Amino acid sequence: MTPADTGGVVTHNVLPVGPSTHPGGGGASRGYRRSMDNNRPPVGPDDGLEFVPDPAAKEHALGQFATYLNPQKVRVLRAAGLDMIEAQRSGPWVWDLDGRRFLDCFTSAGSFNVGRRNARVVAAARAALDRLDHGNFLLCSREKAELASKLAEITPGDLSCTMFGTGGGEAIDFAIKLARGATGRPRIVSTVNGYHGHTGFALSANGRAAFRQPFEPLMPEFVQVPFGDPDTLAAAVDEHTAAVLLEPVQGEGGIVVPPPGYLAAARTVCDRAGALLILDEIQTGLGRTGRWWASEHFGVVPDIMATAKSLGGSLVPISATVFTEDLREFLIPNPFIHLSTFGGSDLACAVALEVIAVMEETDLVAHAAAMGERLFAGLGALAAAHPDVIADVRGLGLMNGVEYAEDSMGPRMSYHLARHGVLAVYSGNQPAVMRLMPSLVIDPAEVDFLLEALERAINDLVAGAGPEEPTPARPRRRPARPAPAPAA
Numbered sequence: 001m002t003p004a005d006t007g008g009v010v011t012h013n014v015l016p017v018g019p020s021t022h023p024g025g026g027g028a029s030r031g032y033r034r035s036m037d038n039n040r041p042p043v044g045p046d047d048g049l050e051f052v053p054d055p056a057a058k059e060h061a062l063g064q065f066a067t068y069l070n071p072q073k074v075r076v077l078r079a080a081g082l083d084m085i086e087a088q089r090s091g092p093w094v095w096d097l098d099g100r101r102f103l104d105c106f107t108s109a110g111s112f113n114v115g116r117r118n119a120r121v122v123a124a125a126r127a128a129l130d131r132l133d134h135g136n137f138l139l140c141s142r143e144k145a146e147l148a149s150k151l152a153e154i155t156p157g158d159l160s161c162t163m164f165g166t167g168g169g170e171a172i173d174f175a176i177k178l179a180r181g182a183t184g185r186p187r188i189v190s191t192v193n194g195y196h197g198h199t200g201f202a203l204s205a206n207g208r209a210a211f212r213q214p215f216e217p218l219m220p221e222f223v224q225v226p227f228g229d230p231d232t233l234a235a236a237v238d239e240h241t242a243a244v245l246l247e248p249v250q251g252e253g254g255i256v257v258p259p260p261g262y263l264a265a266a267r268t269v270c271d272r273a274g275a276l277l278i279l280d281e282i283q284t285g286l287g288r289t290g291r292w293w294a295s296e297h298f299g300v301v302p303d304i305m306a307t308a309k310s311l312g313g314s315l316v317p318i319s320a321t322v323f324t325e326d327l328r329e330f331l332i333p334n335p336f337i338h339l340s341t342f343g344g345s346d347l348a349c350a351v352a353l354e355v356i357a358v359m360e361e362t363d364l365v366a367h368a369a370a371m372g373e374r375l376f377a378g379l380g381a382l383a384a385a386h387p388d389v390i391a392d393v394r395g396l397g398l399m400n401g402v403e404y405a406e407d408s409m410g411p412r413m414s415y416h417l418a419r420h421g422v423l424a425v426y427s428g429n430q431p432a433v434m435r436l437m438p439s440l441v442i443d444p445a446e447v448d449f450l451l452e453a454l455e456r457a458i459n460d461l462v463a464g465a466g467p468e469e470p471t472p473a474r475p476r477r478r479p480a481r482p483a484p485a486p487a488a
Contacts, residue, residue, distance in 0.1 A: 051087050053099030058085045061097070080411050081418035082425070089116035089314070092439040092446060094423065102423040103450055105438045109251065110283040110399070113310035113368075114358050115441040121313040124354035128347050135346035137339065143349035150356055151322055156293055157301030161328045163321045164344025168282040169197025171306035171319035172245070174338055178304060178323060179243035179276045181337070182330040186220070189236050190245040191227040193253030193429045196280055208252075208429050228258050230265035237269050243276040243304070244269065248294035251283040254430030255401025257394055263298040276303040276327075282319070283399070286310045287359055287440050290369030290397030297396060303327060313355040318348035368440040371447055372397035375436070378451035386458050391432075400436040402454075407432045412466060416457035422450060 062083060066074040077083045084102070088095035092115060094104045104112065114121060135141050148162040163178075165171050176188055190196065193208060204212070204219035221240075225232045227250055237244060244266055250256035270277045279302040284294035286307065291297055293305070304327065308319030331337065342348075359365060376395065379402060383390040392403040404410055410426030413434055417424045427433040438450070 048090070048093075048101070049088070049095065049099065051095070051097075053097065055098040058097040061085045079415070080425075081415035082423065084418075084423075091115040091118075092442045100421070102418070102421055103438065103442075103446060103453070105422055105424040105436045105450065107437050107439055109309065109435075110288055110437045111309040111312070112314045113286050113288060113440045114313055114355055114364065115439045116314050118313060118355075118358060118441075120358050121315060121351060121354050125313075125315050125347070125351050128350035132346045132350060134342055137341050137343070137345075141344075141346055141349070143346040143353070144344050147320075147344070147349040147352050150353060151307075151320055154292055154356065155305060155322050156295055158324050159301070159305055159322045160325055161323050162344075163323075163338060164349075165308070165319040165321065165340050166317045166343050167197070167319050168280075168306065168308040169199035170340065170343065171282065171308050171321045172196045172278075172280060173199050174321045175278045175304045175306050175323075176243065176245070177338060178321070178327055178330065179278060181334075182327045183242045183274070183276065185240055185242035185275070187223060187238075187241045188221065188243055188245055189223050189225060189233065189241055191247075191250070191253075192224050193227060193250060193256070194224070194245070194247055194280075195250070195252035195429065196245065196247075227253065227256060228262050230262055230269070233266060234269045237273045237275055239273060241273055241275040243278050245278040245280065247280045248284050248298065248300075249289065249396055249399060251399070251435070252427055252429045254403065254427045254433035255395050255399060255435060257396060258298070263295065263300040267300050270303075278302060278304040278306070280306050282306055282308045283437075284396075286355075287365040287368045288397060288399050288437070289395075290365065290372050292365055294396065294399075311352045311355060312348060313351050313358075316345075316348040316351045317342070318344060318352055320344070364440050368398050371440070371442050371444070372400070374444060374447050375400060375450065378447070379436075379454075382451065382454055382458070386462075389458050389461065395436075398436075398438060398440055398442070401427070402434045402436065403430075404432045404434065409461065410434055412461055413457055415466065416460040417453055419460070420453040420456045422453045422457075 062074055062085065074083060084096040084100070086094050087097040092103055093101060094116065095101050104116070132143070135143070144164060151162050152160040163174050165174060179188070180186060188204070195208070198211065200219065204222040223236055225236050227246075233244065246263070246266060248263060249258070267277055269275075277300075279295050281293050281295065286292065288294070288310070289297065295302060295305070304321060304323040306319065306321050311320065312318045372395070375398065376393065379393040379400065383393050389405055389409065390402060391405050394401050394403070404413060410431040410433065414424055414426060424434055424436060427435055436450070438446070
C-alpha cells in the first residue's frame, strides 16, 4: 500500500532525516548504528553487555523448555533463527544468553511501547514493592481509582469507566459480557483473521478457525465477517446483535489498515441497530500508531474499548476495559458480577500510572509518529528496489507490515533478520507478512539499523542462504522417574 489518505488518515509520509527526537533526552543516539553479523556473538563493553555470555546455559534452558513445556515450539523457533533465551533487556534491544544483541521488532506483539525495563518504570515498580502488594481484590483501592481516573482522561469521547484484568483476553471477555448484559442481546459480530485472545468469549470471537476448531463447540451466537467490507458487516448486524468487535488495524491478521470510511460505517451500523461498538486497542493503543489510540485516526469513538500489553510497561500484567457511564448502569445492581483476583492489582496500577506519565512527559506518541514515517519511507524504498521479494508495505505509526511475495518468505526472513541483529516475527494469520513493531523509544539511528538489516536479509534470501542444521533427535518428553521403593 502506498502512502495514502485512508478516510482522513494519512498512513505514512516521507520524513526527512534529521536530529534524533529520542524521548530519552539530549537528541543523541544510543550508539547502535553499526551493522551486525549475528553469526559472530559480540563481546566487550561497546556492545553494552551486563552479563557473561553462556551458550551452554542457553542450550540447557532450551532443552528444559523442550522437555517440560513444548518441544515443537523450540523446533519451530530454531528453524526461524529465533531460538533465543532473553538475558538482558534495555530500551528497544534484547540480548540472547549467548551474547548476541537484537533490535526487538516483535516486542511481544506490541507490549513494550515505553521500551524494555524503562528506567522510570522500573523505579516506580521498585517503589511500589516497598509499600504495596497485589491488594485485596474485593476492597476499594486508591491505585485502581487513580489509574481509572487517568484512563478516563486519555481515552476518547465519553469513555469514563473501567474494569481491570490481567491480560487482553480477559479484557475482551469482559467487554463481551458487558455488551450482552447491557443490551440483553446474544450476538457478537467480529471479523475474519481478527485476533482477540484465547480465553472463553475472546476465543469464540477469534477470526482464525485453527484457533477455534480444536475446542468447539464454543460459545453460540458468534459470527465472523470479512474485515473492511461495510456492506457485509451491515447485513450481519440486526436486532439480535449485542456488539460489533473490531481491531482498528488488524495485527495478527497481517497489519491490515481498514479502507476509508470503514470504521465510521461500523459506528453507523451499530447505532442504527442499537448495537454496541467494541474496539480492541490491545495492540494498536498507547501510541503504537502515532496517536494515543488508533481509533483517533478515523474519528470514531467506541462504546467499549480494551487495552492491555504496553499498559504494564514490560514489567507487570494488566488490562483495562473502558466503557461509557451509560453502560455502567448494568453493573450497579450487579457490583460483583465480574471479579479478577489479580486484575488491576495495586502494584500493576502503580506501574501503569508511571507508564502513562512517561508517555505524556516525553511526548512519546509524537515521537512514534515521526519514527514511523521515517521507517515507512525506508520500507517504501526497499519495496521499490526488491519487487520480487516485497509485495506491499503498510501500516500506521510504528505498527508496520511488510508483505513478501510468498508465504514461505515470512519464516525465512525471520531467520535472515536474526542473523543481522533483528528480532522480527511473521504474522500467525498471514505468514507472508512480517510485523515490524519496535518499541516507541526507537531513535533514528536504530530505524536505520533496522532498514540496513532488512536490506542485508533480503540479499541473503535472494542468494539462497538459509538454515543448515540436521533434524535433532526428539528429546524424552519427561524425565525418568525413580523406581518406587519395594514394599516392606
